[in-house]
Amino acid sequence: MKDLVVIVGSSNKGLGREICQHLGIKETETLLTEFGNGERRVEVCENVRNKDVFVIQSSSANTDSDIMELLLILDALKRSSCFRVTTVMPNYPYARQDRKVKSRVPISAKLLANLIKTAGSDRFLTAELHAPQIGGYFDCPTDNLHMFNIFVPHIKKGHPKNNLCIVAPDAGSIKVAKSYAGRLDCDVAMIYKNRTAPGKIAEMKLIGDIKDKKCIIVDDMADTCSTLCKAANLLEYYGAVSVEAYCTHPVLSGDAIKNLRRSTIAKLYVTNTIDSDAARRYDAIEILSASSLFAEAIQGINQEKSLAYLFD
Template sequence: MESELKLIGLRTNNALAQKIADEMGIPLMPITITSFADGEIYERVLESVRGDDVYLIAPIAGEVNDSFMEIMIAVDALRRASAYRINLVLPYFGYVRQDRKTKSREPITAKMVSSLIEMNGVARVLAVDLHADQVQGFFDIPVDQLLSAPLLTEYFFGRNLTDDMTVFAPDHAGAGRARQFAAILDTPWGVINDRAVQSDITSPNGIVGDVKGRRAIVVDDIIDTGRRMITSARALKHAGATEVYVVATHGVFSDGSVEALATCEEIAKVIVTDSVEIPTEKQFAKLEIMTVAPLVAEAINRLRNDQDLSGLLRSRHKPDVKI
């Protein structure tokens, strides 16, 4: 007998979980989540999950420590309730930036969090745009990574903005991401020397790539403080870009970033996905939010049917481009 599919969304970005459920045509399972006066979290799944294939949808975002504990407590509840398989959908994997040691006596927190998730009984992880591909190797369970580039490039295809355009990485570490984005848009790409432009946006060593008289896209995986994107936009405009679009998968938008991005005259648009919930008070006129719900919903359906996910990593406009 085939196990029944169940979806559960937690408090962190429950809106996205609901969109995914709507795409799949099934309801979210009811779950009670409350906190005691001291912040201790209590959860209870309100329906039977015995023998079910459960997909728990929640990013490690917002108050990252609380959201991580909500996930861990929910997984424990599902495991003790005899769920057949617990799959964790991470639209955003908080702590993923701590993926290596750069100084003595530093932790590799992404590895620790991965180990805790696995040890708690998660059978599979489905993630959206991990900060670094090697994070998949931090798990000894299957990890599938969805890439947002085919989705985010739709913004530019849909508005006929692909002519005279160059895609830029805001630093050398993001060159691979910029190259993938440019391959889909069939445009040149370049790299911004972040150290040079931070000290002087007019530095002749600040930009590698053709920018004068062209639209520019700055692509990253995360916008947190926004400082690097703002500096990049100012350097590109000074170098002759006609417009600058700032693009990222995860709009974390820490305190102060929204005002800085909204008032930066050099930025035409900020384009992100809803992998992290962006409350109304953090939305602004330049912000465009694209939903990952159809992408995640289709991935869940394919995983359920043991189908290949590679088709989800290709743009419908450029199906021959493999990223």
């Protein structure tokens, strides 16, 4: 087992420091600044030779700048004779551009994976990828954590299972919804969506019986929340007693808060994979910390242990 070193990028200092607290170590000192023309400047201020280094960098409103900072950190470490470098990216950006849907468009998720590997990452750790197949885009070991260990105990604490129903907001999330339902020993339902264009839905249909049940929508991210709110309205129409949502990544862009205020969603639970001012300001959103899960994964990787139990 090599000495464990953690470097925290500027995108989510709060989460990075919480992870370090769980690990019982201090973050490695780094200099993260900008030149006068806006170019990022990076310097690792401590010796990392032959160390097992973990770089924590998520994404924020300045996604492209966060990515560039990460790449510069990785390049600096690659030139510093580290034993191994693991990129810890709690929220993986560009994940919705994971395939070629028409002519002359990029596969941005694959491009970013290539950039991270080329810059010097030997391993990749993330959570709730928008499309699980993105894990296969990396030419290095990749772990995609799920929030079962964070969300399930919280749901059990506040909801009796006799009238609970987990709802998948689309066909792509039905497998995850079934996993939650299995852990909670409750029913599962699904919403079928027919999209006419990205972000535009022509129709939504409910599959399953949710009448007189407390519905919980589980999804990987809450962006504009338009679809999430429409799903909640549909559930209420079909007789749901209440609707709550658990979404890992609080992107919360555009009119997200306005949409939530006008919706029937009683509460939205998110994690701190993204440092979101909007999530902190809106009282109907509660932030659950994912730091313990990431700290456990980091410790397991450092000690060369299997992480399979985190996915069971």
